[in-house]
Amino acid sequence: MGDDRWSAGHAPHQAVPVGRRIEFRRTQRRLSRRAVANLVGRSEEWLRLIESGRLRLDSIEATIRLAEVLQIADFRELIDRPVPPERPTPAAAELVSALRPAILDHPGLADAMAATDMPATDWPAELLRCEQLWSRSRDRFTQTARFLPRVLVAARGWHWRTGGGDTTELLIGAYHLCRQVLSAMGAHDLALLVADRAVAATSGQDRPAVLAASAWHMSEALLPLHPAACRDFALATAQFVGQELIDEIALRGALQLVAAKAAATAADSMAADHLLTAAARTAHRLEGAHVACGVAFGPDEIALTRMEIALAAGDFDSVIAVATGLDGAESEPAGRRARYHILVATALAGRGDDVGAVYALVRAAEASPEDVRYDADAVRTLKQLLRDDNRMLRRELERLTELADLGGAR
Template sequence: MRGAGDEMQIGERIAFYRQRRGYTQSQLAGLVGRSTDWLSKIERGDRQIRRVDLLTDVAAALRVTLGDLMGQPVLLEDDKERDNIPAVRDALMAPGRLSRVLFATTEVPPPDLRQAEQLVEFLWSDYQRGRIAEVVDRLPRLIRTAQQLEDGARDVGDDARRRSWAASARTHHLAATTLSKVGEADLSWIAAERAMKAADEADDPLVLASAARAATHALLAVGRYDDALSLGETAARWLDPQVAAGNPNALSLLGMLHLRTAVAAARRQDRQSAEELLEHAERSAVQLGEDGNYWQTGFGPTNVELHRLSAGLDLGDMAWVARRGENVDVGHLPVERQVTHMIDRARALSYLARDEDALGLLLDAEQAAPALVRHSAVVRETVKTMHKRAPVSAGARSSRLLGLAQRCRAVR
């Protein structure tokens, strides 16, 4: 824990870091172009910051990270006594990754490449089923296997060399995406950078585009929206030859890159760019002609609609998201996509003070994928707000809401 506690709301964290920086409310409000009254209401919890770009501006003015204001991640080792995230950190930050020359060794036999490829695809399937805790539990070993494949890549033939680097890229992409989901933004960036470097060596534009998708996730998690846009657009151009040939893998990856950059544009309040990028993704989805799952993207017309709603949420279109989101059928999509959609709908409903409806969605989402809900910073913040304004009956708040708040570590 670096500073403000997990039980604090965003406004309380802003006050905490403002006071540590020695700013008055008037000074901080001036730095972000807002009134002192606005900031006072935010800090008291009488008003919420609905726009992520504004929260990013506040974080920059306070010289803290977006994660500091959203709340530190709730460690997965709190559940079932698993000690997973520190083990993932140890694997990613092993000294041997600093220099292959200094730490070169021939004592460790190379892992079975085929088994490693099968395991990473199996864990990708687990991720899409919402089994985040299980993925994190096996990531340390998988990352070490990927590192061994990298070390041995120079001693094998061209095909095995490319497959080894591709397996490493897929492994680190999975790590980056999973770590981002549980709030470990800094570790997610390390994993995404490793994925990009491995993809460079794999000499496959699809591997590189997939790794770029991981990096856009990591950049979004730390509030670097312009960088996410730049990377996504550059990677999309890289796929042009494969898309022109009608490759469904390339179409799916291209579509997902457009969707992630659309979210980045929405978070910096660029509605026009967000809509244009969503239209690009929609054209790819129409060309694909199905809700497919090439390269574990879950890409297709329905996923485009989900990202349209997500962008609307970031743009402040709460009533539209709540109304339109109710009519989207997601039952055929991967569980992770279904749960993310339920969380988005719940956030919109909470902003509209429809807390009972929001609570029902979050409980349904938790039943489908407990870790995805309990370790989400946005869920935690939503539940805190709902808990604070919940009516007290017979000296206590709703037992369903209190139970969820406790499981999300939103209250003590």
């Protein structure tokens, strides 16, 4: 049997994840991970993430070079389907369970009866309270999950009883917030469901910006599940969004960004770069940041998207380079500040800078302790740092481990 085939007893390569095929061939050829990574021109951590299935090979050049180093005759053997989206952690699953009944119960009679528990004049103010908790609270996950189910039930109930009218846009806002919370916790199936309901609720609405915002939430919900569908849906919507009103311009840019992330996930780096450039032109028209129907768009969102795309590609240097233009300012929403520091921490850990990575995670925890617990990149990076077991950082790591509820995992 030639070197470019699997040995007897292994499943056909289509049934074996790319990462496992790479690791098998590397060990078969008695090559260290560091040696292979150096020959490909990437970091050892990048190859570890590829082999573990945490990253996809999204560069034709890197794929071809890796095939050459491992002496795999056909580089197409290293092309695989996207990594399945991560599921909620046990801690997140507990919070999701509080939202699930409010989402899955039929939005009819049950909601209409439950709505009597919250007067029509109260639930809009409660929805605003939930939005503020999600944006600013350091305990934004638990606090929002505590109050949002009752608000969502009331919103759907009063909308059902009144037949729409002024309650429709508020109901859509409740769905939008619910989608954000669910996506952040990894409950992608429920996030897609509420995003679809938001789009359906816009039927008959004479507000193009509200429809565009609902389409953006639908695109974000599709991204981890169906990247190609996400890209097509976001781009199709962006083409029909107006280009005169500031809200519509901002939403067009936000749709371009989610389409860029989808293109990058599908390993179409050229399309991703094109869409990022288009989003930058859209931001230039705004002359600054803008929030439309709860969707933020501007230079910072473009920079964060560039960081996420670079991180997914294992390009840690680019993540840090882009990060230098941002600072996670205190005036920014808690979640965005935390996400910025988590991206930086993950990139620094990938470069072997444990001290910098721990410091960045501490900064993330200062912005939002619960993001360190529920953000998948934060948890993964912290586990890596714990395995490194740097004694100089033990005190900080113990505190972060407690925040993340990892129970001393290594």
